[in-house]
Amino acid sequence: MANTSIRINVNGKARAATVEPRLLLVHFLREQLRLTGTHIGCDTSQCGACTVLLDGRSAKSCTIFAVQADGSEITTIEGLSANGDLHPLQAGFWEEHGLQCGYCTPGMIMAAVTLLNDTPSPSERQIREGIAGNLCRCTGYQHIVNAIHHAAEKR
Amino acid sequence: MPATPVLPKLVGERVKRREDPRLIRGRATYVDDIALVGMQHLAFKRSDIAHGRIRAIDTSAAERMDGVEAVFTGRQIAEFLDPMPIGTPFPSPEHRAVAVDTVRFAGEPVAVVVARDRYIARDAADAIVVSYDPLPAVVDTEQAMTGKPAVIHKDFANNLAVALVPSGTGVTADGANVDDTAINDAFAKADVVVSQRMVNQRLAPTTMEPRGVVAHYEPGKGTMTIWSSTQNPHILRTFIAALTGLGENQVRAIAPEVGGGFGAKINIYGEEYVAAAISKRLGIPVKWAEDRSEAFVATTHGRDIIGYIDIAAKRDGKVIGLKLRLIADIGAYNMLLTAAIPTLTMMMANATYDIPAVRCSLTEVFTNKTPTDAYRGAGRPEATYFVERGMDILARQLKMDPAELRRRNFIQPHQFPFATQVGAVYDSGDYEKALNAALEASGWDRLKAERDAARAQGRLVGLGLSMYVEVCGIGPSASLPTGGWEHSQVTIERDGRISATTGASPHGQGNETTFAQMLADQFGIPFEHITILHGDTGVVKQGIGTFGSRSQAVGGTAIHMAGAKVKTKMAKFAAALLEAHEDDIVFENGTIGVKGAPASAKPFASVAAFAYRPVPLPEGLEPGLSDEAFFEPTNNTYPFGCHISMVEIDRQTGEPTLLKLVAVDDAGRLINPLIVEGQIHGGLAQGIGQAMIEEVVYNEDGQLLTGSFMDYAIPRATDFPRFELTATVTPTPVNPFGAKGVGEAGTLGSTPCIVSAVVDALSEFGVTHVDMMLRPEKLWRIIHGGRS
Numbered sequence: 008m009a010n011t012s013i014r015i016n017v018n019g020k021a022r023a024a025t026v027e028p029r030l031l032l033v034h035f036l037r038e039q040l041r042l043t044g045t046h047i048g049c050d051t052s053q054c055g056a057c058t059v060l061l062d063g064r065s066a067k068s069c070t071i072f073a074v075q076a077d078g079s080e081i082t083t084i085e086g087l088s089a090n091g092d093l094h095p096l097q098a099g100f101w102e103e104h105g106l107q108c109g110y111c112t113p114g115m116i117m118a119a120v121t122l123l124n125d126t127p128s129p130s131e132r133q134i135r136e137g138i139a140g141n142l143c144r145c146t147g148y149q150h151i152v153n154a155i156h157h158a159a160e161k162r
Numbered sequence: 163m164p165a166t167p168v169l170p171k172l173v174g175e176r177v178k179r180r181e182d183p184r185l186i187r188g189r190a191t192y193v194d195d196i197a198l199v200g201m202q203h204l205a206f207k208r209s210d211i212a213h214g215r216i217r218a219i220d221t222s223a224a225e226r227m228d229g230v231e232a233v234f235t236g237r238q239i240a241e242f243l244d245p246m247p248i249g250t251p252f253p254s255p256e257h258r259a260v261a262v263d264t265v266r267f268a269g270e271p272v273a274v275v276v277a278r279d280r281y282i283a284r285d286a287a288d289a290i291v292v293s294y295d296p297l298p299a300v301v302d303t304e305q306a307m308t309g310k311p312a313v314i315h316k317d318f319a320n321n322l323a324v325a326l327v328p329s330g331t332g333v334t335a336d337g338a339n340v341d342d343t344a345i346n347d348a349f350a351k352a353d354v355v356v357s358q359r360m361v362n363q364r365l366a367p368t369t370m371e372p373r374g375v376v377a378h379y380e381p382g383k384g385t386m387t388i389w390s391s392t393q394n395p396h397i398l399r400t401f402i403a404a405l406t407g408l409g410e411n412q413v414r415a416i417a418p419e420v421g422g423g424f425g426a427k428i429n430i431y432g433e434e435y436v437a438a439a440i441s442k443r444l445g446i447p448v449k450w451a452e453d454r455s456e457a458f459v460a461t462t463h464g465r466d467i468i469g470y471i472d473i474a475a476k477r478d479g480k481v482i483g484l485k486l487r488l489i490a491d492i493g494a495y496n497m498l499l500t501a502a503i504p505t506l507t508m509m510m511a512n513a514t515y516d517i518p519a520v521r522c523s524l525t526e527v528f529t530n531k532t533p534t535d536a537y538r539g540a541g542r543p544e545a546t547y548f549v550e551r552g553m554d555i556l557a558r559q560l561k562m563d564p565a566e567l568r569r570r571n572f573i574q575p576h577q578f579p580f581a582t583q584v585g586a587v588y589d590s591g592d593y594e595k596a597l598n599a600a601l602e603a604s605g606w607d608r609l610k611a612e613r614d615a616a617r618a619q620g621r622l623v624g625l626g627l628s629m630y631v632e633v634c635g636i637g638p639s640a641s642l643p644t645g646g647w648e649h650s651q652v653t654i655e656r657d658g659r660i661s662a663t664t665g666a667s668p669h670g671q672g673n674e675t676t677f678a679q680m681l682a683d684q685f686g687i688p689f690e691h692i693t694i695l696h697g698d699t700g701v702v703k704q705g706i707g708t709f710g711s712r713s714q715a716v717g718g719t720a721i722h723m724a725g726a727k728v729k730t731k732m733a734k735f736a737a738a739l740l741e742a743h744e745d746d747i748v749f750e751n752g753t754i755g756v757k758g759a760p761a762s763a764k765p766f767a768s769v770a771a772f773a774y775r776p777v778p779l780p781e782g783l784e785p786g787l788s789d790e791a792f793f794e795p796t797n798n799t800y801p802f803g804c805h806i807s808m809v810e811i812d813r814q815t816g817e818p819t820l821l822k823l824v825a826v827d828d829a830g831r832l833i834n835p836l837i838v839e840g841q842i843h844g845g846l847a848q849g850i851g852q853a854m855i856e857e858v859v860y861n862e863d864g865q866l867l868t869g870s871f872m873d874y875a876i877p878r879a880t881d882f883p884r885f886e887l888t889a890t891v892t893p894t895p896v897n898p899f900g901a902k903g904v905g906e907a908g909t910l911g912s913t914p915c916i917v918s919a920v921v922d923a924l925s926e927f928g929v930t931h932v933d934m935m936l937r938p939e940k941l942w943r944i945i946h947g948g949r950s
Contacts, residue, residue: 029281038279043195044188046421048370049454053871056370084188097186101178104836107844108670109185110370110421116186135879142871144370144422145670147843147908148879 013077017042018086026073033057035073036083044084044113048142055141058114059083065121067140084113087120095158096120105154107145115141119155128159169751172679172689173899176836179675180689190419193374193391194451201376202231204437204450205283207273207290208459209265212301212530212864213312214294216263219273224286229278232444233286236260236272243439244405246432249643252324252501252526255315259432265294266314266494267530268865269459274436276448299530299864303468303491306527314494314528323492324501324526329508331519331583348483348519352474356555361933362544364466364491364858366868367537368876369669371421372452373461375434377441384408386442387700389416390434393423394707395667397644399699401430402438417697420669424848425536426461427669428709429498433460458869463858464537466491467504469548473556479570481556483519486511486548490526493533499540500533501526506541506633512582513549514593514629514802515571520583530864536709538848539909542632550628550914554921555930564627564918565601569594579797586633588800589894589902593629596826596890600627600804603888604824609808613922622811622945623821624923627804628915634903635715635799635896642706647794649704650720652681652728654787656774658767660685660692662724665705666717667697671905672837673713677721679833680899684725686749687766703790711903714833715799719897723791732787735773738780739764799894799902803827805846805911809919816942818920820850820883823912828890830902838904839887845908846885851877852909853916857935 010025017040024039036042036059047069048056057069060082068081087094096116099105106112115138122129122137129137134155135148143151184190221233239260246257260271273290277283298311300321305311309320332341349355369391376389386408392398392415399415406413420427433450441448452460467490474483490504508522553571557564572593573580580588600606609625616623637646649665660681666673678692695701708717729749737744742756755763773787808822825842832838855875859867868874893900913934920936921929927944 027281034280037195038197041197042188043191046192046371047194047453048372049871051454051870051872054370054454084186088187093186100186101182104179104840106182106185107672107840108370108420108422109181109190110192112185113188131884135882139878139880142370142876142878144368144424144848144876145844146840147845147847147877147885148882149843149885150840152879 011074013074015076016080018082028072028074030073031069032071032073032076033068036068042083042085046110046113048111053142055118056111056114058117058141060117060120065118084116087116095161096155098161099154099158103150103153103157105146105151111141111143115143115151119158122155123159123162127162129155169686169688171683173683173833175679175834177675177679177689177834179672179837180678181672181674192371192419192421193376193389196376196389196418198376198378198447201447201449202276202278203280203283204440204448205275205277205280205287206271206433207287207292209261209268209270209272211265211294211296212268212299213314214265214296216261216265216272217293217295220291221273223289224275227282227286227289229282230286231276234274234440236262239274239436239439242443243435246435247401247404248496249498250496250501252496254496255318257495259435267532269532270494271432276440276444280451301529301860301862301864303489303527303529306529307525314530318528321528322525323496323528324524327524328522329584330521332521335585344519345483345485345521349474352482353477354475354556354559355472356552356559357472358552358555358931360469360471360548360551360931362465362467362469362547363934365464365537365852365856366458366858366874367424367426367461367464368457369422369424369426372454372457373427373431373433374451375437376447376449377437378447379442379445381445385412385414386438387414387416388434388438389418391420391427392417393420393427393667393669393709395697395699396665396705397707398430398434402434405435406438406442414700417667423669424538425464425540425709428536428707429462454871455869458874459532459866462497462535463493463532464534465544466534467507467544469544471548471552473552475556479560479562479567481515481517481571484511484517486522488522488524490524491529491531492526493529493531495533497533497535500535503534503536503541507544509584509586510542510545510631510633511549511584512586513546514573514631516573516577517583522584531860538845539906540710542906543849543909543913546628546630546910547914551917551931554918558930565597565606568597568629587797588631589797589896590892591631591800591802592890592892593802596802596804596828597629599888599890600806600824600826603826603886604806606806622813622923624809624919624921626807626915626917626919626922628911628918629804630910631800631802632906632910633798634711634801634906635795636710636712637716637795637798639794641798644706647792648706648716648720649790649792650724651703651788651790652721652724654728654732654770656771658687658691658770660687661695662692662721663695663702664717664721665702666708666713667705668708668713671708671713672834673717676714676833676837677718680718680722681725684722685729685766687752711905714901715897715903716793716795718833718899718901720791720793722898723793724789727789727791728787731783731789732769732773734780734783735776736764736769739769739772795896797896799830799896801827801829801902801904801907803907803911805915807915807919809916809923811920811923811941813945816938816945818854818936818941820854820916822883824886825908825911826888826890827904827907828892829904829907830894831891831900832889833899833901841904842887842908843885845906846912847877847882849909849912850882850916853913853934854936855881
């Protein structure tokens with residue numbers, strides 16, 4: 008198939024590119040834009056390490072072709088905090104030791120952004136259900152839950 | 163005069179991790195984030211059958227594809243890459259990084275493509291056509307021991323990788339002489355004997371970051387730089403140098419940010435050797451990034467060991483004899499530590515109990531599966547599981563409270579150091595204290611009342627309790643083929659900042675934080691003035707790595723020792739400057755002064771500056787402030803604890819739910835309790851995962867049925883209640899901090915206590931044991947008997 012031109016706004020910057028139609032959004036972000044904060048942890052959309060915001064909603068960027076994102080707005084972990092200040096979720100993860108190896112963390116934080124947008128004061132159960140699409144192998148999730156609580160209180 | 167700021171002591175405090183800012187901003191660099199100019203990508207063609215002879219490989223279509231640089235079959239790779247070495251003294255069959263004529267597990271590499279990008283590399287690998295003459299797949303562990311349905315390696319009759327090795331009471335240290343008198347007497351004198359076969363199932367470690375490697379050989383310089391997602395860059399350097407024909411001084415190994423290890427990234431894997439060898443051959447940088455489907459077949463698995471346990475006891479619960487026969491399914495090949503892992507199960511078979519006669523034996527078996535190796539706990543969770551489940555079965559038989567049975571058998575605090583029947587020397591312990599703490603924290607008697615009340619309503623609720631002791635802080639050198647020490651170099655820079663290296667290369671453990679806490683206290687300077695360097699053999703002169711819960715106990719001690727040497731020298735410079743005796747020099751609050759004369763104190767940085775321009779040079783001193791230490795402990799450490807769980811099983815569906823998990827862990831003295839809690843949580847998650855939802859499953863053809871996250875369940879946030887943690891503190895005498903190690907602890911106690919809780923919940927059905935994982939269907943069949 009012929010390469011296709013796309014325009015995507017990423018972290019507030021307009022980006023134009025010509026891509027193979029089969030190029031996954033996550034590879035576009037990581038390899039063409041060098042935004043390597045978005046990670047790849049599986050190939051079946053189970054782990055959520057690649058979660059970004061697509062037009063404001065969390066989405067798994069390994070499950071979307073770059074061409075499908077044409078005309079949309081993407082926020083990655085690199086674009087989450089403004090002016091160098093930490094986003095409340097980033098601060099929460101730091102305060103509450105919500106990460107160890109850090110590999111799932113960007114995706115976990117981006118999923119939590121949508122969780123808190125939808126449910127500003129979530130219960131423990133709502134937090135656990137809200138991040139059930141994101142896998143972490145290090146933390147046992149308890150400190151992640153605390154981190155999201157922390158962010159919900161600070162927002 | 164302005165008040166001198168007082169720096170808080172940091173050891174023992176819940177200091178926030180300094181690693182986190184880069185990680186939460188997405189600014190960390192993992193292997194797959196590295197891009198070098200001219201870098202090509204590798205993709206492996208892997209066997210899709212479990213066992214067979216390679217008849218032919220057709221690479222022509224792949225080679226014709228635009229963007230493909232090269233294609234190598236196993237036979238071609240073998241022309242410039244020797245077989246893979248292992249790190250254990252056991253005999254081992256030849257293991258090629260890429261199979262030459264026979265494949266022995268589904269997923270074994272048979273060819274490798276070098277191409278411009280990862281998409282083309284994958285397309286080309288898919289275009290390689292391999293034809294096989296299939297051989298029967300050896301899948302069942304105990305059947306494999308009869309040599310059926312096939313023998314996998316020609317020099318290993320009956321597929322025995324390690325034929326029966328005995329250890330314990332009546333067995334000499336070399337295993338050559340065996341006297342059965344004591345163990346037989348124990349069983350002859352027993353009032354009660356319980357026996358159980360148990361399967362500790364195969365697991366997939368599944369670090370969230372799969373493996374990856376970038377190899378960059380520079381022909382002009384004759385040097386290799388290799389970035390790998392590894393737990394131990396120095397060991398990687400040693401092995402890569404050996405197999406590429408370079409000196410260790412020509413190889414620089416770098417572990418950048420590493421997304422979890424759990425033991426699976428100790429190994430030096432075929433893909434790492436192949437990347438290095440191809441980079442050297444082609445003179446270009448190459449990258450390989452494992453995808454998840456590959457990780458399930460290509461990264462080592464863990465556990466997979468059958469245990470036959472027999473416990474002999476008196477009617478009062480005193481255990482007088484224990485036998486444990488182990489059969490480990492190690493898969494198709496020996497990897498770095500594969501053969502040694504089950505020996506740790508034997509080593510810990512004495513558990514927390516004073517048992518007069520203990521006898522173990524171990525057989526290791528080849529099958530047509532992915533090789534096994536270390537996985538969090540590595541041999542110790544298996545020992546804990548077999549013995550603690552055995553103790554639970556005994557308690558049930560004796561109609562005794564499981565806590566009381568343990569209490570009657572503990573090694574007592576005054577017995578330490580305690581030489582076990584199976585060759586370990588436990589450093590320190592107070593097991594009853596941990597048990598009591600767990601009973602109190604969980605409200606054991608109240609829980610029992612709750613359970614009974616729930617049962618009266620027809621609910622299936624059970625309680626489980628498990629003790630554990632594990633071996634950590636691995637050293638001394640006799641216990642590891644690499645040596646059992648750790649190294650550090652501490653340098654006080656001209657500006658008074660400290661750079662300290664550690665060979666304990668972390669992958670989530672937070673060593674940059676804990677080690678800086680220690681140095682901040684040691685030198686009395688701000689935490690922010692200390693940088694911990696790790697993970698790069700070009701910067702960190704020597705090291706072993708991070709595994710076996712050894713970072714703090716061994717690596718932390720090396721830092722402390724190197725720091726002490728530099729501090730002694732700095733005190734001499736300070737003494738010269740202050741015209742005082744070095745014994746009177748005190749380091750505090752960012753200054754160095756004379757005891758009792760605070761007004762004389764000089765800023766720490768000015769003493770550092772003097773050391774680098776010492777005019778005049780004090781007699782007997784060289785300029786500069788940098789020194790190193792190798793620390794080798796005299797013994798391992800033996801952390802311990804007690805875990806308690808409460809489980810409810812849905813009578814209609816058989817689904818178990820973990821209602822409560824209380825963990826008391828004694829890891830000795832803690833440097834950063836926040837990080838310790840995180841480690842315990844993570845260990846618990848993996849232990850609970852093993853008990854309840856994780857299992858690697860092969861079909862009769864040796865095909866992996868659990869090859870993705872859709873089929874292999876690692877726990878999600880919804881799978882857990884809040885864990886309830888308590889610590890007891892029993893320092894170890896083998897290092898100055900008294901720290902024992904905590905990375906693996908959570909995987910030990912949680913697993914048997916959950917299975918015991920499920921057995922307790924099912925007690926009305928006369929069940930004494932259920933093998934993991936606790937699949938609802940399995941429990942439903944017990945609940946519903948023969949009814950469909």
